[in-house]
Amino acid sequence: MAKNAWFETVAEAQRRAKKRLPKSVYSALVAGSERGLTVDDNLAAFGEVGFAPHVAGLSDKRDLSTTVMGQPISMPVLISPTGVQAVHPDGEVAVARAAAARGIAMGLSSFASKSIEDVAAANPQTFFQMYWVGSREVLVQRMERARAAGATGLIMTLDWSFSNGRDWGSPQIPEKMDLKAMWKFAPEGITRPKWLWQFGKTGRVPDLTTPNLTAPGGVAPTFFGAYGEWMGTPLPTWDDVAWLREQWGGPFMLKGVMRVDDAKRARDVGCTAISVSNHGGNNLDGTPAPIRALPAVAEAVGDDIEVLLDGGIRRGSDVVKALSLGADAVMIGRAYLWGLAANGQAGVENVLDILRGGIDSALLGLGRASVHELTPSDVVVPDGFVRNLGV
Numbered sequence: 310m311a312k313n314a315w316f317e318t319v320a321e322a323q324r325r326a327k328k329r330l331p332k333s334v335y336s337a338l339v340a341g342s343e344r345g346l347t348v349d350d351n352l353a354a355f356g357e358v359g360f361a362p363h364v365a366g367l368s369d370k371r372d373l374s375t376t377v378m379g380q381p382i383s384m385p386v387l388i389s390p391t392g393v394q395a396v397h398p399d400g401e402v403a404v405a406r407a408a409a410a411r412g413i414a415m416g417l418s419s420f421a422s423k424s425i426e427d428v429a430a431a432n433p434q435t436f437f438q439m440y441w442v443g444s445r446e447v448l449v450q451r452m453e454r455a456r457a458a459g460a461t462g463l464i465m466t467l468d469w470s471f472s473n474g475r476d477w478g479s480p481q482i483p484e485k486m487d488l489k490a491m492w493k494f495a496p497e498g499i500t501r502p503k504w505l506w507q508f509g510k511t512g513r514v515p516d517l518t519t520p521n522l523t524a525p526g527g528v529a530p531t532f533f534g535a536y537g538e539w540m541g542t543p544l545p546t547w548d549d550v551a552w553l554r555e556q557w558g559g560p561f562m563l564k565g566v567m568r569v570d571d572a573k574r575a576r577d578v579g580c581t582a583i584s585v586s587n588h589g590g591n592n593l594d595g596t597p598a599p600i601r602a603l604p605a606v607a608e609a610v611g612d613d614i615e616v617l618l619d620g621g622i623r624r625g626s627d628v629v630k631a632l633s634l635g636a637d638a639v640m641i642g643r644a645y646l647w648g649l650a651a652n653g654q655a656g657v658e659n660v661l662d663i664l665r666g667g668i669d670s671a672l673l674g675l676g677r678a679s680v681h682e683l684t685p686s687d688v689v690v691p692d693g694f695v696r697n698l699g700v
């Protein structure tokens with residue numbers, strides 16, 4: 310590990326990521342669509358929720374462990390699937406190793422830069438994430454490949470509406486890293502020698518292909534090639550969701566649910582879990598933060614299926630707030646990407662340790678001995694905070 314590579318908060322990891330990554334790579338992670346209303350609210354909403362701590366009779370021992378989608382995990386945090394691309398040469402494999410080292414499950418995006426085989430070998434608790442891209446036959450092929458590689462769960466993500474354009478400007482992402490693209494991006498790379506050196510040492514350039522979307526016997530499509538196929542695929546119905554769940558047959562999560570009526574449908578088609586999520590503010594701008602939608606969703610389906618939340622988690626206390634308001638666990642996106650950019654696998658472990666420490670101290674302050682004991686009485690929620698969508 311490099312000297313002084315340890316960081317004490319996710320905010321510090323983000324500062325280091327900003328310094329280390331070329332501007333276009335960093336801004337592809339900041340992302341957020343259009344005005345950025347949703348991406349901002351995802352973070353701000355956690356700041357509006359307070360705690361109601363106790364002072365004596367606190368618990369010396371705190372149990373953070375739980376089970377999600379049949380997988381026992383050491384704390385109620387999972388890696389949310391992201392198309393990592395050019396953050397680090399080891400990409401999703403480094404993230405999977407860090408997650409395994411800390412006893413948590415890994416979500417792998419179908420738009421990831423590393424194969425499901427490599428990732429599942431690094432972390433046997435891997436869930437493969439799919440969008441509704443391509444024909445039913447192709448979807449089954451991809452799913453079966455993930456199963457054969459050892460994936461223990463499937464995440465279906467449906468909250469994507471192809472919105473484009475950001476008021477602060479979208480980063481330019483080349484179709485592939487050929488000589489022409491390298492020349493064009495050279496000025497950015499030169500200002501980030503450490504990042505460049507990391508890739509230089511591997512003898513490879515950032516891989517902008519999607520190996521998990523390769524047709525049998527074919528070559529991996531480029532990110533944009535795969536995106537085009539996605540745009541051309543007819544949109545899924547609830548029957549399609551039920552069909553995919555049946556084909557998979559194992560633990561199945563629907564990610565991106567914000568409304569109570571959709572949560573009930575997800576339960577009715579047999580999902581094991583949902584994640585209350587707005588795709589980290591990258592989907593329809595103006596969608597409220599998931600933590601605002603969570604209480605109504607958890608109230609409606611929380612006894613029937615597992616309810617997760619992702620969006621805006623940056624500290625352990627955010628995890629505890631989500632659990633108090635009805636989540637069984639949370640998933641993190643940018644938090645681990647900042648850690649990965651700042652210090653590779655060790656940086657992701659560092660982020661997970663920060664979250665673990667934060668969950669533990671919030672439990673201590675709240676007088677709880679386990680994450681399963683948290684209730685709404687542990688938090689202070691201002692009037693008008695909760696959004697009952699689709700009730």
Ligand SMILES: Cc1cc2nc3c(=O)[nH]c(=O)nc-3n(C[C@H](O)[C@H](O)[C@H](O)COP(=O)(O)O)c2cc1C
Nearest residue numbers: 338389390391392418466588589620621641642643
């Ligand atoms: C750069 C980036 C790429 C993402 N790619 C995917 C993806 O391929 N599949 C998916 O289901 N979600 C994807 N997401 C959404 C995340 O899984 C997660 O919902 C979101 O990042 C949570 O918000 P947070 O970043 O505030 O933790 C992506 C998010 C980011 C920031």
